[in-house]
Amino acid sequence: MTATAPATTARTTAPAPSRLRRLAGAFTWTRLAALLIALFVAAPLYWMAVSSLKGLDEVGANPPTLWPDRITFDNYREAFAENNFGTYLLNSVLVSIVATILVLGLSSFAGYALARLPLRGKAPIMVALLMISLFPTIALAAPLFLLMRELGWLNSYQGLILVYTALNVPFAIWILRNFFLGIPKEMEEVAWVDGASPVRTVLFVILPQARPGMFTAAIFTFTACWTEFLIALTLNTADRYRTMPVGVALFGSQFTIPYGTIFAAATVSVLPIALLVLIFRRAVVSGLTAGAVKG
Template sequence: MVAVSATAIVLGLGLFAGYALARTPMRGRGPVMTVLLMISVFPTIAVVTPLYLVERELDLLNSYWGLIIPYTAFHLPFAIWILRNSLLSIPYELEEAATVDGAGPTRTLLSVILPQARPALFTAGVFTFTATWTEFLMALTFNSEDSYRTVPVGIALFSSQYEIPYGTIFAGAMAATVPIALLVLIFRRAVLSGLTDGAVKG
């Protein structure tokens, strides 16, 4: 629930933001990209305490949205960076042809640009899903009820004071690894293509 929702929101917002940064003339584009890069490498532990206080005031503790919102905020900058670089490598003549045919900006983005940006979307999606699926610190801090615990936290809490069930922990870890392994195997070519898009231009 948390990983899929955060990934979907990140990809939706990242596509439009990346398109705006790649195609729309604006001032301060360089500083914006620098800030996005800084946010994407910002340590999570530095903001857990203030985020906890904010979520407590907003009554978001012990809820899915209490994790979806910060996960989206942390991983959206990386998705924007990847998508923006990929969109820069798409020929602008495609958009001009769509404009001549009467397509507006939104129609051009969804019908012309989106198919060309699929490798970058797969890359951002796999990285976002993997990061949110394996995140531990915020999930442990914000959700204390068992019904809202994520997989890494649940596996870590298998241990008791007098016993460490190594077999159960190993089985849970293997089961948690399966979705990530499947994503990498299925979309490995698209991920590699998305990482190299825009490596020369832009």
């Protein structure tokens, strides 16, 4: 005669209906708030893009139209053919890309040194870098102008690239240093045991692991160089060396302001930044959250 043990059933307690309603309500309000913020941010961009497709009479129409009655690309033709916008755009691409590459190269090794090496005075160095990155640009315009004049680098690419590199290195060091702190030290120790030099370890072991942080620093640096106005206006006054923000600001004449042409040029200038953010959005979010949590 065999005794059968009573079967035990696991009980699962479901959340109370009131709790489910609260969670659903909070989720709905969160999505609604995100939607409102997205509309608030996207509305000026939509208006800029739509206005670039309108004729001159419709741009200033009252009441304004949400969509052009007749789509025209004359504003884009005037921006490139009559206002030299193509040269300004190429200048911005050249300066921004070269400055971003230099910033990543310098800040990678500096950030690694501040994160890993036993250096004295790390805290004062980080505070100094933060103060430099927050220093107002307008206070640097006159000294930089005098310095570049002495070097003979006014109206040149190298002068603007050097200044942009110096202005963006401190913030990039902050981002990369915080990200390097989250990389396990065991990976470096294994590389050292295999005979890798410190430089080779950084290039082939650490930097591949810090790819999200590199993308974050690169996008922030490129955006800062792409949109900078005051230093570019101060150092490069010749038309052939002007960057895109300065060139667009000088559209028009004393008596007329070509709003449609300005909208067209602004729409083209926003596209590279928008594409970078859309393509690398996951890497940017990962780099920012890693730095915030592990820094």
